[in-house]
Amino acid sequence: MLSRAFLNIEDKFEDKIGPRRPRYVRVNTLKLCIEEFISWFEYEGYEFVPCTIGTYNDYLSQVRNLTESQFLQDYHIKSIFVFHTDTKFYDHELYTNGRIFLQDKASALAVHLLAPEMGSTVLDMCAAPGMKTTQVAAHINNNGKIYACERDPERQNTLQNIIKLAGAHAELIAKDIFDIKKGMLDDVEYILLDPSCSGSGMDLYDYKQAGAEKLQKLTDLQEKLLRHATTNFPRVKRIVYSTCSLLPEENEKVVSNIMKAAKGKWQIQSVRELLNNQWNNFGSGEAHSIAARCLYAKPESDLTKGFFLAVMDRNPRDWSKCISMSSEKEKVETKKIMEITRQEKIAKRGKLKANNKQIEEVAKPDFQEEEETEAQNEGGEPVPTVNSEDEGHSKNVVAIDKKCRKQKRRTDGESQSLNNITDNLSGLLMEGEEIPKKKRKIDKLKQIEESEPNASHAEDISSNNITCGEEIPKKRRKIGKLKQIEESEPNASRGEDISSNNITCGEEIPKKRRKIDKLKQIEKSEPNASHGEDISSNNITCGEEIPKKRRKIDKLKQIEESEPNASQGEDILSNNIICGEEVPKKKKRKRHVDINEGAEATQIRSDSEFTKKKSKKMNIDGSE
Numbered sequence: 001m002l003s004r005a006f007l008n009i010e011d012k013f014e015d016k017i018g019p020r021r022p023r024y025v026r027v028n029t030l031k032l033c034i035e036e037f038i039s040w041f042e043y044e045g046y047e048f049v050p051c052t053i054g055t056y057n058d059y060l061s062q063v064r065n066l067t068e069s070q071f072l073q074d075y076h077i078k079s080i081f082v083f084h085t086d087t088k089f090y091d092h093e094l095y096t097n098g099r100i101f102l103q104d105k106a107s108a109l110a111v112h113l114l115a116p117e118m119g120s121t122v123l124d125m126c127a128a129p130g131m132k133t134t135q136v137a138a139h140i141n142n143n144g145k146i147y148a149c150e151r152d153p154e155r156q157n158t159l160q161n162i163i164k165l166a167g168a169h170a171e172l173i174a175k176d177i178f179d180i181k182k183g184m185l186d187d188v189e190y191i192l193l194d195p196s197c198s199g200s201g202m203d204l205y206d207y208k209q210a211g212a213e214k215l216q217k218l219t220d221l222q223e224k225l226l227r228h229a230t231t232n233f234p235r236v237k238r239i240v241y242s243t244c245s246l247l248p249e250e251n252e253k254v255v256s257n258i259m260k261a262a263k264g265k266w267q268i269q270s271v272r273e274l275l276n277n278q279w280n281n282f283g284s285g286e287a288h289s290i291a292a293r294c295l296y297a298k299p300e301s302d303l304t305k306g307f308f309l310a311v312m313d314r315n316p317r318d319w320s321k322c323i324s325m326s327s328e329k330e331k332v333e334t335k336k337i338m339e340i341t342r343q344e345k346i347a348k349r350g351k352l353k354a355n356n357k358q359i360e361e362v363a364k365p366d367f368q369e370e371e372e373t374e375a376q377n378e379g380g381e382p383v384p385t386v387n388s389e390d391e392g393h394s395k396n397v398v399a400i401d402k403k404c405r406k407q408k409r410r411t412d413g414e415s416q417s418l419n420n421i422t423d424n425l426s427g428l429l430m431e432g433e434e435i436p437k438k439k440r441k442i443d444k445l446k447q448i449e450e451s452e453p454n455a456s457h458a459e460d461i462s463s464n465n466i467t468c469g470e471e472i473p474k475k476r477r478k479i480g481k482l483k484q485i486e487e488s489e490p491n492a493s494r495g496e497d498i499s500s501n502n503i504t505c506g507e508e509i510p511k512k513r514r515k516i517d518k519l520k521q522i523e524k525s526e527p528n529a530s531h532g533e534d535i536s537s538n539n540i541t542c543g544e545e546i547p548k549k550r551r552k553i554d555k556l557k558q559i560e561e562s563e564p565n566a567s568q569g570e571d572i573l574s575n576n577i578i579c580g581e582e583v584p585k586k587k588k589r590k591r592h593v594d595i596n597e598g599a600e601a602t603q604i605r606s607d608s609e610f611t612k613k614k615s616k617k618m619n620i621d622g623s624e
């Protein structure tokens with residue numbers, strides 16, 4: 001028998017779902033910067049509507065009011081953009097060359113909430129066609145390891161093509177996931193489980209075809225898969241289970257059964273809390289106590305396809321057992337390293353206090369050395385890990401020890417210098433005086449540091465289970481670099497601009513930025529060509545044409561001021577990619593709007609298919 005919920009859904013959605021949902025576009029930040037994406041569509045004649053800083057419900061009103069010529073950045077996921085339902089993308093060059101994907105916001109939430117760290121290892125258990133696999137790759141900026149498992153040979157091909165098209169680093173596991181036994185992928189830390197389901201949340205789902213027997217088969221498979229995920233990957237810390245179904249049988253019931261069997265080894269995280277209370281639909285708590293912690297996306301209110309997801313974290317006590325699996329020898333060595341570095345750090349702190357100048361000398365060469373190592377790792381080469389084999393072991397430990405010490409020296413030096421700068425500044429400030437730019441920036445960096453302990457000091461790194469030899473996350477390195485700039489260029493306000501434009505260390509300053517700087521220089525040397533006050537004082541009468549250079553400066557200033565999104569955490573990740581790639585020369589294009597277009601963005605094309613201009617139909621969010 002099908003559930004009552006099932007029948008209710010049929011009644012409720014009969015004329016509500018369908019082609020009226022907006023179009024969601026995910027920017028593939030492995031190939032295109034968010035800023036470039038916005039400029040591209042603005043150039044095509046669309047108006048970019050920045051998401052108001054309000055509640056999720058405020059954002060939903062904006063989506064409802066979106067016109068055909070506007071687009072909006074998503075409230076939760078900064079690489080997702082919302083277009084009017086009639087916007088057509090199938091022939092758009094950004095779509096055909098893998099710079100954007102048509103992925104519903106609800107489905108993108110699964111990776112958003114999995115939130116794997118840079119350098120981590122992720123398993124996508126049911127991966128084809130690869131929307132979430134490629135999203136994970138973009139999320140970790142190809143910095144880590146992704147296993148993409150798919151059992152269906154035809155879908156394996158599609159998956160491979162999508163991975164290639166996206167420029168994602170992911171290893172295809174062309175197998176049934178049940179063939180992956182304990183011990184085969186022991187390095188996996190995050191699992192995405194998005195199994196086959198009824199697809200009852202999809203627009204084109206045919207309720208009349210669904211039968212109780214089919215549903216039972218599906219729920220059996222879903223439970224088996226989730227049990228496999230929770231029991232065969234000893235180092236996994238987080239699992240996100242998702243379906244594009246609105247049936248509790250495939251959702252909270254499956255999760256609840258597995259959690260009962262796991263007997264306290266796993267905890268369901270509250271998605272409400274993870275999304276800072278900015279979500280409206282959750283499971284119903286009556287039948288399954290965990291339901292209220294799980295997310296539902298509903299077409300009529302969230303303006304997405306129907307979707308369910310649950311976030312499961314391994315219970316910390318159980319996690320400690322996983323750590324204890326490492327060999328005794330490894331543990332002793334790790335302890336030694338920790339002790340040596342702790343003592344070194346204490347000694348260094350004393351030194352630094354005595355002579356602040358020394359800090360820069362100690363920290364600078366280390367920083368450069370580390371950047372060289374990082375550059376070598378960029379080609380997807382795995383970061384070396386501790387090997388328990390006798391011969392290789394000691395060498396690796398020495399290498400890791402060296403790297404740990406380097407990281408610690410750097411972070412010590414940074415925090416010390418930062419404290420000194422702030423102390424000096426606060427000493428100089430009078431009450432009521434405006435806080436200088438540099439000071440404000442330092443405060444901001446301190447805030448980031450405080451709110452993101454993982455991104456901070458060496459002590460925090462160790463206590464948050466970042467193992468020696470693991471890379472320090474990019475944002476952390478950015479903070480470090482900015483601090484260096486600050487220290488070495490006390491008069492320069494450029495540091496502030498760099499941070500607001502999300503430039504990662506080592507990355508080139510984007511063209512626009514350089515242009516702005518150049519124009520600022522011109523401004524300084526030619527004050528008449530600049531500010532509003534200057535115009536009046538230089539007798540430019542109403543109606544007189546403002547000189548070209550002047551207009552350009554104003555425009556660039558406007559751009560600078562009007563890009564608040566570029567400073568958000570998520571953008572730091574997503575904007576630090578390929579900004580070296582040239583944006584194709586833009587000519588005025590006509591907007592791709594086709595009011596007769598059908599319901600769902602369900603077309604996926606492989607590389608060769610793109611060239612041949614043929615297409616194969618498949619639900620991009622995976623329902624088969």
Ligand SMILES: C[S@@+](CC[C@H](N)C(=O)[O-])C[C@H]1O[C@@H](n2cnc3c(N)ncnc32)[C@H](O)[C@@H]1O
Nearest residue numbers: 126127128129130131132151176177194196622
């Ligand atoms: C809903 S789709 C996944 C969609 C995908 N996560 C995405 O976002 O693009 C489910 C996929 O799981 C695959 N699948 C089902 N059972 C599997 C198993 N036991 N092992 C590996 N793949 C499986 C199906 O062939 C199908 O391609």
